[in-house]
Amino acid sequence: MQPFTTYSSRTGLALTMVLAVGQVNAGDDVFGTPAKPGDDLFGGASLVTDVIANEVNLAEDMLTGDEVLNWSGSFAWQSAGILIDQPTVEHDPQVQSELSGNLKLDARPNVDYRVLLNLDYSATADGSSSLLREAFADFDLDNQLFIRAGQQTLQWGVGYFYSPADTLSQDSIDANDPDQDRIGTMAAKIHKPKGTANYYAYLLPDDTANSYSIAVKGEWLLGSQEWGLGVVRQANNELNLVVTGSVPTDLGDLFTEYNLSLGETSLGLSAAGSLYDRSDELLQQFTVGMRASQDIGPDSSLSLSGQYYYNGLGYTEPTWSTAANDWQSLTLGREVAEQLSQQLAALMIQLADPYGLPLSASMLGLSSLTDGSAMLKSTVTLSPNDFVSTALSVTTLMGDPGGEYAPMGDLSRYELTLTLGSQSF
Amino acid sequence: MKLLTNSRSLLTTALTSSLLLAGIWAAAESGSDTLAAIDRNTNLLDNDVSMVATMITESTADGVDKNVVRMFRRDRDDTFLILFQEPENIRGQGYLQIDETLWFYDPESRKFTHTSIKDSFKDSDANNSDFGSSTWAIDYRVTGSVAAKLGSFSTHLLTLAATSDEVTYPSMKIWVNDSPLLVLKAEAYSLSGRLMRTSYFPSYTQAGDAYMATKMIFVDEIVSGDKTTLTFDQVSTIDLDDSVFTKAYVERVNK
Numbered sequence: 001m002q003p004f005t006t007y008s009s010r011t012g013l014a015l016t017m018v019l020a021v022g023q024v025n026a027g028d029d030v031f032g033t034p035a036k037p038g039d040d041l042f043g044g045a046s047l048v049t050d051v052i053a054n055e056v057n058l059a060e061d062m063l064t065g066d067e068v069l070n071w072s073g074s075f076a077w078q079s080a081g082i083l084i085d086q087p088t089v090e091h092d093p094q095v096q097s098e099l100s101g102n103l104k105l106d107a108r109p110n111v112d113y114r115v116l117l118n119l120d121y122s123a124t125a126d127g128s129s130s131l132l133r134e135a136f137a138d139f140d141l142d143n144q145l146f147i148r149a150g151q152q153t154l155q156w157g158v159g160y161f162y163s164p165a166d167t168l169s170q171d172s173i174d175a176n177d178p179d180q181d182r183i184g185t186m187a188a189k190i191h192k193p194k195g196t197a198n199y200y201a202y203l204l205p206d207d208t209a210n211s212y213s214i215a216v217k218g219e220w221l222l223g224s225q226e227w228g229l230g231v232v233r234q235a236n237n238e239l240n241l242v243v244t245g246s247v248p249t250d251l252g253d254l255f256t257e258y259n260l261s262l263g264e265t266s267l268g269l270s271a272a273g274s275l276y277d278r279s280d281e282l283l284q285q286f287t288v289g290m291r292a293s294q295d296i297g298p299d300s301s302l303s304l305s306g307q308y309y310y311n312g313l314g315y316t317e318p319t320w321s322t323a324a325n326d327w328q329s330l331t332l333g334r335e336v337a338e339q340l341s342q343q344l345a346a347l348m349i350q351l352a353d354p355y356g357l358p359l360s361a362s363m364l365g366l367s368s369l370t371d372g373s374a375m376l377k378s379t380v381t382l383s384p385n386d387f388v389s390t391a392l393s394v395t396t397l398m399g400d401p402g403g404e405y406a407p408m409g410d411l412s413r414y415e416l417t418l419t420l421g422s423q424s425f
Numbered sequence: 426m427k428l429l430t431n432s433r434s435l436l437t438t439a440l441t442s443s444l445l446l447a448g449i450w451a452a453a454e455s456g457s458d459t460l461a462a463i464d465r466n467t468n469l470l471d472n473d474v475s476m477v478a479t480m481i482t483e484s485t486a487d488g489v490d491k492n493v494v495r496m497f498r499r500d501r502d503d504t505f506l507i508l509f510q511e512p513e514n515i516r517g518q519g520y521l522q523i524d525e526t527l528w529f530y531d532p533e534s535r536k537f538t539h540t541s542i543k544d545s546f547k548d549s550d551a552n553n554s555d556f557g558s559s560t561w562a563i564d565y566r567v568t569g570s571v572a573a574k575l576g577s578f579s580t581h582l583l584t585l586a587a588t589s590d591e592v593t594y595p596s597m598k599i600w601v602n603d604s605p606l607l608v609l610k611a612e613a614y615s616l617s618g619r620l621m622r623t624s625y626f627p628s629y630t631q632a633g634d635a636y637m638a639t640k641m642i643f644v645d646e647i648v649s650g651d652k653t654t655l656t657f658d659q660v661s662t663i664d665l666d667d668s669v670f671t672k673a674y675v676e677r678v679n680k
Contacts, residue, residue: 041576041625041627041642042575042576042577042578042609042610042627043576043577044577045577047578047602047607047609047627047628047629048605048628048629048630048631048636049628049629049630049631049639055661055663056659056661056663057475057661057663057665058475058476058477058495058497058659058661059475059497059665059666059669059674062495062508062678063677063678070680072513072516072680074514104680106680114677116680118680138676138677140668140673140677143666143667143668144668146668146673146676146677148676153534153535155535155536155537179534181533181534182534191672191673191676193668193671193672193673196523196524196526198671198672198673221523221524221525221526223524223525224524224525224526224539225526226526226539246539248526248539248541250590253538253539253540291538295545353486353487356485356486356487357486423514424513424514425513
């Protein structure tokens, strides 16, 4: 009997609770406190206002903008004090100051055509310089094919620190600063969205080879995942088959790239320590990584990014580090892989606004698993407002001289930076 | 005799339980109909929707922040696009959802990165999931329903439990206006039962048979004083070109 009595009591209690909840007047309860939003929110007679029938096409309106010509840009003055601590070499403290920014001119004469110029500028005590980051025209054919011609930032891969699938961009990702803007590549891009898929074709002139690189790629959604498959014929006749994938998980966004290449022009390194032609070999590159972000308190978040890269173009024996002089004489005037190490890894942890403070902190670690060199950079930034910020960073390089991430051997670099007037307009 | 008493008690308990369970089941049935009706009322299956939203985020830590975004929705394809117009330093950033995939676009790097529908929207108290089509009937089941008054409106207070872990909050309480069936207020709870956020939808506009909230207020219940208010204007149901809900459009409108 006892179990049923208990059950009846529980159901009776539940029923009582349900009835009790039914007697709660939510309006009175919630809207009685003046500080709470909601006061008078639901006091009116009508919930639904008249139908709004605005016939302006906001989507087309965005393609033309308010004016045909639009300027925008950014400005910042930065001064940095730098100290380098190296066991074998004495370094004087340095001060470097720079005024830098960006200017953009966006011309949109009609909804089907626009031209964009994107220029970086900088000035130091030694002089000034400018760099054309992008210059391209956009137009479309019947809103079906979207064409961008000119110097443009290409998005071919999905990797964060390393992107072996991106064989097109002239300016590859800098693992030291993966969020840094990249310089555009001269190309004509045709983009065809179809349903949830995207198809791209690229034509890239190569003045050195007096030829063109040609690339095609498709991207497809599989549930919440996105996969891409591309083929590239480089101007030097190298062929690449690339696969990219982005897989959202409960922990974060998983990304992966694969590149199978034939016709590599850089030389291979044999076990005996000699260089050889490998243009008829199939070479593979592969990377996998993850990015995750988590709110850890009021207005603060913790982000984690990590990536492993198997660089099939690189070499297994770290001769450049273990026998630097031999390596230099061996490779003098000969083409070797741009990234020497065969295995690389990167990890970055970022903390934003801890405890609601105007602080951010980050730690970046890069390592060549082939030659054992590593770079560790820790940065703390204080930004009390939009116009002023101060950053202190400590960079430690570890490894034998000549190593991928420690070209000068063990070294520490301390940098204190003051940024003033930083603003976008 | 004892056996008889026990049998009667057993029968009474069983009957009571059956009636109660039947009542709960009926409430759940009616509740799921209500959720489906809310979805029908707030999803514009025949039209595209464009609007300009002004978002005021009040934070005890960061002060007051104003963002202006343009929003485009195509509920029949479960697709939306949000593009920031103000402030200038984030102009052009955007969110594009196609099917189950949500991308964040950064115009500086010209990169699309995957992001989660559960994440907060641009450091505000709103979530990315607040801007998509209404999916109450898919995401939640009703576990309780009582009549309740909210200001001058007659409502039903529904208690909801998530049907999967794909949703932002595992349990909710929503105050549903009796006619038309529209959500006026929602409380979101964590797995431990802690109140995380309260949302208010005090005004709607009508387009055809469907309704759209023209004001949303999201109150952070964890950090006292933090809230986000969204007001929508220039609402239009004009048909949009298919190309608007593509990566190509996001790239074209950006500087």
